[in-house]
Amino acid sequence: MPETVRLRGHHLLCVLPYVGKGYTPEFVENFDAVVAKMSKGAAIEIVAGPDDLCAAMHDKNGPVCESGEHCLKQSAVLRDGKAIGDVGAALGLRLEVGFVLKPGTKDYARLRHLFAEGKIRAACEGCEWHGICTDIAANGFKNVRLMPE
Numbered sequence: 129m130p131e132t133v134r135l136r137g138h139h140l141l142c143v144l145p146y147v148g149k150g151y152t153p154e155f156v157e158n159f160d161a162v163v164a165k166m167s168k169g170a171a172i173e174i175v176a177g178p179d180d181l182c183a184a185m186h187d188k189n190g191p192v193c194e195s196g197e198h199c200l201k202q203s204a205v206l207r208d209g210k211a212i213g214d215v216g217a218a219l220g221l222r223l224e225v226g227f228v229l230k231p232g233t234k235d236y237a238r239l240r241h242l243f244a245e246g247k248i249r250a251a252c253e254g255c256e257w258h259g260i261c262t263d264i265a266a267n268g269f270k271n272v273r274l275m276p277e
Contacts, residue, residue, distance in 0.1 A: 131165055131170050131171075132170055132171040132172070132173050132228065133162050133165050133166060133170045133171075133172055133173070133179075133180050134172075134173050134175045134179045134180045135172050135173070135174060135175065135179050135180065135181065136174070136175055136176065136177060136178070136179045136181075136182070136204075136208050137174060137207065137208030137209060137210075137211040137212040137215075137223075137251070138204065138207035138208050138210070138211040138251045138252075139179060139181050139211075140172070140174075140211050140212070140215045140229075140239075141211050141214075141215070141239075141243065141248065141249070141251055141252065142181070142257070142261075143162075143163055143166065143274050144236070144239055144240050144243050144261075144265075144269070144272070144274065145240075145243070145260075145261040145264035145265055145269060145272060146159060146163060146272060146273050146274060147264055147271045147272055147273060148160065148271075148273055149257075149260065155181075158180075158181065158183055159181055159273075160273060162180050162181055163273045163274040164273075166274055167273075167274055167275050171228050171229065171230045172228070172229040172230075172231065173226070173227070173228050173229075174212065174223060174224065174225050174226065174227045174228075174229065175225060175226075176205075176208070176225045177205075203254070207251040207252075207255070208251070210250040210251035211248075211250075211251035212224065212225075213250075214242075214247075214248035214249075214250055214251065215239065215248060217248075218238060218239055218242050218247075218248050219231070219235055219238070219239075236274065240265070240269055243261075243265055244265040244266070244269075
């Protein structure tokens with residue numbers, strides 16, 4: 129049985145254009161491991177605050193570097209809410225913290241299509257990765273790491 133990964137709301141969007149770029153080498157290595165699980169069919173539990181992607185930036189005492197602190201800011205929480213609403217509407221689901229989502233290939237394709245059209249990107253406004261993600265979407269999501277089987 130596939131395992132479950134824990135993602136905060138806005139990371140539901142971040143996984144779509146992910147091509148192996150990130151804050152630190154450790155962050156990228158961890159992100160690769162998470163999307164590999166998702167590519168094998170892992171379910172996604174929606175969580176509040178730092179999640180499995182954030183894990184490389186935190187230890188038991190909290191953020192281990194300046195980049196990890198953004199996980200705790202109100203702006204990240206607001207992004208989470210926007211993304212949960214957009215992704216839920218796109219999939220016809222009422223998503224909330226604690227919901228376990230089991231997206232399939234068609235779901236990821238739909239989300240990528242809407243992402244490329246800018247229809248589910250309210251959470252991306254002001255994000256430092258916005259331009260990179262926009263370019264990836266404009267180029268047909270070439271070289272993305274999340275590829276459901």
